[in-house]
Amino acid sequence: MRRTRRIRAIVAVSATMVLAAGMAVAISTSANAATTLGAAAAQSGRYFGAATNSFMLNRQPHATVLNREFNSIVAENEMKWYHTEPNQNQFNFTAGDQLIAHARARGMTVRGHTLVWHAQQPAWAENMSGTALRNAMINHINRVAGHWRGQIHSWDVVNEAFADGGSGARRDSNLQRTGNDWIEVAFRTARAADPGAKLCYNDYNTDGINAKSTAIYNMVRDFKARGVPIDCVGLQSHLGTTLDPTYQQNIQRFADLGVDVQITELDIQQGANQANMYGQVTRACLAVARCTGITVWGVLDPDSWRTGANPLLFDGNGNKKPAYDAVLNALNAGGNNPPPPTTAPPPVTTPPPSGGGCSASVSLNSWNGGFVATVRVTAGSSAINGWRVRLTVPSGATVTGSWNANRSGNTGAVDWTNVDYNGRVAAGQSTEFGFQATGNGSIPTPSCTAS
Numbered sequence: 232m233r234r235t236r237r238i239r240a241i242v243a244v245s246a247t248m249v250l251a252a253g254m255a256v257a258i259s260t261s262a263n264a265a266t267t268l269g270a271a272a273a274q275s276g277r278y279f280g281a282a283t284n285s286f287m288l289n290r291q292p293h294a295t296v297l298n299r300e301f302n303s304i305v306a307e308n309e310m311k312w313y314h315t316e317p318n319q320n321q322f323n324f325t326a327g328d329q330l331i332a333h334a335r336a337r338g339m340t341v342r343g344h345t346l347v348w349h350a351q352q353p354a355w356a357e358n359m360s361g362t363a364l365r366n367a368m369i370n371h372i373n374r375v376a377g378h379w380r381g382q383i384h385s386w387d388v389v390n391e392a393f394a395d396g397g398s399g400a401r402r403d404s405n406l407q408r409t410g411n412d413w414i415e416v417a418f419r420t421a422r423a424a425d426p427g428a429k430l431c432y433n434d435y436n437t438d439g440i441n442a443k444s445t446a447i448y449n450m451v452r453d454f455k456a457r458g459v460p461i462d463c464v465g466l467q468s469h470l471g472t473t474l475d476p477t478y479q480q481n482i483q484r485f486a487d488l489g490v491d492v493q494i495t496e497l498d499i500q501q502g503a504n505q506a507n508m509y510g511q512v513t514r515a516c517l518a519v520a521r522c523t524g525i526t527v528w529g530v531l532d533p534d535s536w537r538t539g540a541n542p543l544l545f546d547g548n549g550n551k552k553p554a555y556d557a558v559l560n561a562l563n564a565g566g567n568n569p570p571p572p573t574t575a576p577p578p579v580t581t582p583p584p585s586g587g588g589c590s591a592s593v594s595l596n597s598w599n600g601g602f603v604a605t606v607r608v609t610a611g612s613s614a615i616n617g618w619r620v621r622l623t624v625p626s627g628a629t630v631t632g633s634w635n636a637n638r639s640g641n642t643g644a645v646d647w648t649n650v651d652y653n654g655r656v657a658a659g660q661s662t663e664f665g666f667q668a669t670g671n672g673s674i675p676t677p678s679c680t681a682s
């Protein structure tokens with residue numbers, strides 16, 4: 232009896248304390264409002280980023296503003312194909328490494344932009360076609376995403392692959408002419424090369440419900456239905472002087488497909504409506520739980536690629552513009568929290584063996600003259616510490632590159648063994664490796680031996 236009363240008394244006291252604490256929080260919200268874009272976005276679990284270049288990292292006032300305001304960066308140009316692979320199979324990661332080091336030292340995340348795009352290709356790739364180009368693309372993704380494996384928050388795997396206007400068609404390009412499946416091959420390759428990065432499709436003129444955004448929506452829906460790995464859609468949002476009234480609705484419909492949405496290259500024409508539009512875009516993102524971050528395409532107006540448009544949040548002296556206040560206030564007003572990050576297990580195509588050991592299954596992405604194989608290794612009822620998969624490459628086919636495994640040869644019966652980071656597989660769990668090959672044909676179910 233005495234005990235019960237005491238508990239009741241404690242409950243009453245704590246309830247009063249909670250109420251008091253709640254009031255204190257409510258009253259001091261504006262006093263405690265975050266004073267930078269990154270911190271304000273982080274209150275709802277989002278990031279706020281900016282595009283920059285390695286040669287600007289020590290340039291003032293760019294550097295001070297970048298480091299103070301943003302908690303994410305993206306390379307404006309230095310991770311593009313022409314920059315990272317200027318000659319075929321000769322890679323240049325210096326600038327990207329510098330950007331990543333800068334970000335990591337400051338707790339910023341990094342968006343990767345972009346693995347494959349019809350524009351800003353190196354001349355050698357522009358001049359390629361067919362299987363040679365397809366293989367070069369796969370190699371590029373493997374090497375670039377592999378180099379920065381584990382360090383990229385989200386990759387724009389494919390950029391701007393759809394045509395403008397009402398057709399809803401793919402844009403014609405050398406990449407598109409390698410076969411309509413080039414986008415899904417790029418995504419599967421990127422997943423294997425950096426399983427920790429979110430994989431995005433990124434495009435412009437998609438800032439509302441229109442024929443182009445609907446074509447992308449249909450592609451994403453199809454990818455989700457067929458298990459093509461896609462995690463996010465980037466809306467570039469290079470905007471003029473009015474905002475499409477369906478801007479938020481469009482974000483929401485992508486989110487409803489089960490992908491994140493990111494505003495990836497935001498800049499808005501200077502004018503009477505600039506601050507208001509910046510506020511609207513920010514609020515639209517905050518209203519959709521799966522809209523997880525915003526990136527502006529530059530820091531200071533004179534940095535912008537849109538010369539004369541002054542479309543950014545800071546003037547050339549690093550002063551905050553009214554558009555800045557509109558964004559900060561919108562972020563501080565809060566929004567729906569994004570769902571906690573989940574890494575959805577990939578669909579299992581073959582049941583794990585009932586005993587110990589392991590099994591392997593293979594899926595192919597083929598085009599005329601070549602293919603990419605993804606091989607899944609699944610542990611049985613006990614954990615394994617290593618594996619060897621024997622797989623027969625179709626006759627006439629030759630393996631030209633592989634990832635996440637060592638291999639004994641490139642034709643006929645090939646043994647693939649784990650590398651140091653993927654040998655240990657928990658009971659019933661899977662890991663993947665992959666390879667690309669010239670030639671065609673089918674592959675019988677490989678055998679797997681655990682070690």
Ligand code: XIL
Nearest residue numbers: 307308344390435467496528535536
């Ligand atoms: C732009 C850069 O800002 C410029 O410096 C460069 O000269 C051309 O590319 N869509 C994209 C970005 O995905 O990569 C583009 O960036 C802008 C349009």
